[in-house]
Amino acid sequence: MEKADKRKIVLIGTGMVGMSYAYALLNQNLCDELVLIDINKKRAEGEAMDLNHGVAFSGGNMEIYAGEYTDCCNADLVVLTAGLPQKEGQNRLDLLKENRKIFERILQSVLENGFHGIFLVATNPVDIMTRIVYEISGFPPEKVIGTGTALDTARLRYLLGEKFMIDPRNMHAYVMGEHGDSEFVPWSQAMMATKPIFDLCGETEGCHFQELLELEEEVRMAAYKIIEAKKATYYGIGMAMARITKAIFGNEYSVLTVSAHLQGEYGENGIYIGIPCVVNRMGIQRIVELPLGSEEKQRLHSSCETLENTYREI
Ligand SMILES: NC(=O)C1=CN([C@@H]2O[C@H](COP(=O)(O)OP(=O)(O)OC[C@H]3O[C@@H](n4cnc5c(N)ncnc54)[C@H](O)[C@@H]3O)[C@@H](O)[C@H]2O)C=CC1
Numbered sequence: 001m002e003k004a005d006k007r008k009i010v011l012i013g014t015g016m017v018g019m020s021y022a023y024a025l026l027n028q029n030l031c032d033e034l035v036l037i038d039i040n041k042k043r044a045e046g047e048a049m050d051l052n053h054g055v056a057f058s059g060g061n062m063e064i065y066a067g068e069y070t071d072c073c074n075a076d077l078v079v080l081t082a083g084l085p086q087k088e089g090q091n092r093l094d095l096l097k098e099n100r101k102i103f104e105r106i107l108q109s110v111l112e113n114g115f116h117g118i119f120l121v122a123t124n125p126v127d128i129m130t131r132i133v134y135e136i137s138g139f140p141p142e143k144v145i146g147t148g149t150a151l152d153t154a155r156l157r158y159l160l161g162e163k164f165m166i167d168p169r170n171m172h173a174y175v176m177g178e179h180g181d182s183e184f185v186p187w188s189q190a191m192m193a194t195k196p197i198f199d200l201c202g203e204t205e206g207c208h209f210q211e212l213l214e215l216e217e218e219v220r221m222a223a224y225k226i227i228e229a230k231k232a233t234y235y236g237i238g239m240a241m242a243r244i245t246k247a248i249f250g251n252e253y254s255v256l257t258v259s260a261h262l263q264g265e266y267g268e269n270g271i272y273i274g275i276p277c278v279v280n281r282m283g284i285q286r287i288v289e290l291p292l293g294s295e296e297k298q299r300l301h302s303s304c305e306t307l308e309n310t311y312r313e314i
């Protein structure tokens, strides 16, 4: 493959989330060149060595190394996983002040080195961190993507698959809104194949809507439960990020609930929030508008308000 065709990713933040993503990239052969950057350079170097020892088993020949910000100039994707994670007792919004400061420094270095590809952001609170990247970079909104509720949607589909004994890939349901406490499931839009989930539940012995609401709450609380058990979550988000990367590099036009720019009544320049989007080589090709019920619209509105109010506090 010619150098010009290489799919190059610069990953900034080689902690648990960053390296789970890197490991998923390697296993799925999703790029040709992977550059690791961390404020702790030694850690990035160690991670690069460790991953390189897996290349021979990967079926590909990914080039992996600890690099510098100058590597951003010809990268296709800059992926941001640097920053503080939640501790027990914290929610995602509590991380905003510190992670914003970290992002301001990182973005300055990325941008002054001429990066002109697509940003993918996972650092929490992811919707606001993505908005900050959009505002500081001045990039077109479709080139700044947050992981949004991609992970929450995967959690929901897994639980629905278990409940109804169906392959989660055939459970078409979304988590929308903030990747956080105000997220919600628009149940009116949830299907098993093309069958509405309400009908499926009605036909399933002992299934009541209340149980679907309990699944929704389980999704909302999943991160807290995992953090309590093992201090951090990382495999799920690493896989979600790999899925988004695959949709971008494969020009897939896949529908994923990423954090996208919503222009409207919030903020002068709009906000970022988790919403179903078509993702392709250009980034976010378009937002998929769902015919939400009035209560669902209200929940989306309220989640937008939570994000806008928190953003304004800083
Ligand atoms: N969007 C999502 O669904 C999820 C997001 N997250 C978020 O991802 C972020 C990272 O989490 P973890 O990897 O568990 O944390 P971690 O503490 O394991 O890794 C963070 C890394 O960022 C690096 N870092 C800090 N400041 C930096 C700077 N100025 N430049 C370069 N590197 C810097 C640290 O040295 C560290 O290696 C957190 O904000 C966490 O809340 C975690 C799980 C899911």
Ligand SMILES: CC(=O)C(=O)O
Pocket: 086, 092, 124, 151, 222, 223, 233, 237
């Ligand atoms: C930590 C986090 O954001 C999650 O696992 O959902």
